[in-house]
Amino acid sequence: MNQDQYQQQPPYQQPNTQQQPYQQPFQQQAYYQPNYAQSQIPPKPDSYLVWAILTTLFCCLPFGVVSIVYASKVDSLYSSQDYFGAKAASDNAKKWAWWSAISCVAIVIIAMIFAVIAGLAENM
Numbered sequence: 001m002n003q004d005q006y007q008q009q010p011p012y013q014q015p016n017t018q019q020q021p022y023q024q025p026f027q028q029q030a031y032y033q034p035n036y037a038q039s040q041i042p043p044k045p046d047s048y049l050v051w052a053i054l055t056t057l058f059c060c061l062p063f064g065v066v067s068i069v070y071a072s073k074v075d076s077l078y079s080s081q082d083y084f085g086a087k088a089a090s091d092n093a094k095k096w097a098w099w100s101a102i103s104c105v106a107i108v109i110i111a112m113i114f115a116v117i118a119g120l121a122e123n124m
Helices: 003-007 049-058 061-079 083-123
Strands: none
Touching: 049 061, 049 083, 061 083
């Protein structure tokens, strides 16, 4: 035997400069398809939360609270991929905010009519 063979380290002691990542004996190729249902979801409907809060504060409290409840459901329904539920909650929030504003206007008009009638009755 020559002297070079004695000085050469066995292969298990030689430093490994290129490590190969561990691969399982059989790896199935992963084929990813885009989620077409998720990509076709329309943008999130407006929650009308600001309008609900404003009509609650300045108009009719009961109708405004109902509007706030529906407006707060929009985000959670949309994030759970229920677009139609989010759209229905958005429509209901808008509807109740409008009813709150309309009831405020109606109450103001009725109060003015009573004030005019009371003023006329006082003058007679």
